[in-house]
Amino acid sequence: MTENMWLKYTLLVERETEDAFVAEVLASPYTLGWIEPQIEVLTTENGYDYAENTDGPAVGYLFEPMQDSEGAHTERLLSYILRWNGQVSLKEVEQVPEENDSWKEEFREVQVGDWWIAPTWTDPGALETAQHILWIDPGAAFGTGYHGTTQDMLLFLQEMSLTGKKVLDIGTGSGILSLYCVLNGASLPVCAVDINPQSEYQVLVNVSNNHLPESAVNVVIGDAQEPSVEERLPKLSDLILLNIGGDEDVAMLPVVERHIAQGGVLLLSGIVEWNRDHVVAAYEQAGYQLEKERKSDEWITVMLRKRT
Structure with a gap:
C-alpha cells in the first residue's frame, strides 16, 4: 500500500446519464474531479460563442486514495458503475501522486x-x-x-x-x-x-x-x-x-x-x-x-x- 498515491479513473459517460451520474457520485466515496466540457469556443462577428460537441460520451474523472491493490480498487469501481447499465464505462486507470494544496495558491x-x-x-x-x-x-x-x-x-x-x-x-x-x-x-x-x-x-x-x-x-x-x-x-x-x-x-x-x-x-x-x-x-x-x-x-x- 502506498499512502501518498491515488487512483485516477477515466470514465466515458453517455450524455443522457451525465446529470444522474454527477449527482450520485458527489454523494459517493469517490472524489469527482471534473467532466470534460464538450464545447468548442468560437469567435464570431457578434463576439464569443461556442459549439457543443454532441458526438460520443463525455469524459469524467474520479479519484480515490490507494489503500489496496490497484486490481482490487478497479474491481470495486467496475462493480459500482454497473448501476448505470452500460451508460458509464471505464477507459483508463492511473496511479497519481496525492495532491497537495499547492493548487490553492x-x-x-x-x-x-x-x-x-x-x-x-x-x-x-x-x-x-x-x-x-x-x-x-x-x-x-x-x-x-x-x-x-x-x-x-x-x-x-x-x-x-x-x-x-x-x-x-x-x-x-x-x-x-x-x-x-x-x-x-x-x-x-x-x-x-x-x-x-x-x-x-x-x-x-x-x-x-x-x-x-x-x-x-x-x-x-x-x-x-x-x-x-x-x-x-x-x-x-x-x-x-x-x-x-x-x-x-x-x-x-x-x-x-x-x-x-x-x-x-x-x-x-x-x-x-x-x-x-x-x-x-x-x-x-x-x-x-x-x-x-x-x-x-x-x-x-x-x-x-x-x-x-
Whole structure:
C-alpha cells in the first residue's frame, strides 16, 4: 500500500446519464474531479460563442486514495458503475501522486469595491482590514470573482439598495452574485439558475461557507428558456442578473419580459464591445432604458430599467 498515491479513473459517460451520474457520485466515496466540457469556443462577428460537441460520451474523472491493490480498487469501481447499465464505462486507470494544496495558491483573495471575494483557506492576515467578505471556493461551476464581467456586476450591485428585492440570477455559476444579494438584504430565496448540473453543489458549498441556510438560495438547474425550467422561476423579480454572453442575453429577452416587475432593473454582462450595440438595441426596443455601463478590457456590463 502506498499512502501518498491515488487512483485516477477515466470514465466515458453517455450524455443522457451525465446529470444522474454527477449527482450520485458527489454523494459517493469517490472524489469527482471534473467532466470534460464538450464545447468548442468560437469567435464570431457578434463576439464569443461556442459549439457543443454532441458526438460520443463525455469524459469524467474520479479519484480515490490507494489503500489496496490497484486490481482490487478497479474491481470495486467496475462493480459500482454497473448501476448505470452500460451508460458509464471505464477507459483508463492511473496511479497519481496525492495532491497537495499547492493548487490553492492559484485562487487568492480579490477586492471588488468595498467587498473582498476570498476562498475559505485565505490567510486571515490578508483580510485583517476587510470589512465585507464573500467566501467563495472555486469548483466545477464558473465563477471565482476574477473575471471582469463578475466584478463589474458586483460593482453595480454595490451601488444599489437590495433590501427586500426579489432577485433572479440567470447563469449563477458558483453563486457569487446570488450570495452577495442574500448578504445584502434581498428577499429570500434568491433564485439562482444555471445549465451546469454541478452548479447546484457548488452554490450550496458557498452558501455554507457564508454561514447562510440552504433555503436562502433556490437553485434551479436547466435552461431558463425551457418551459419546464421557466415554470420554476419566480413570477416577477425586481432585479434580474444575466451574465451569460451577448447573444445569449438577447435570446433570454422573452424570459426576462415575462419575469421582470414594472420598473425592475436588469444587469446584463458577458457582452463584448463589438456586440454591445446589438444587445442594447434589442432591449431598448423591448422597452428598457439604458442607465449605466461599465467596461473591463473588451467586456461590457450594462444596467437597464424596465420603463413603466
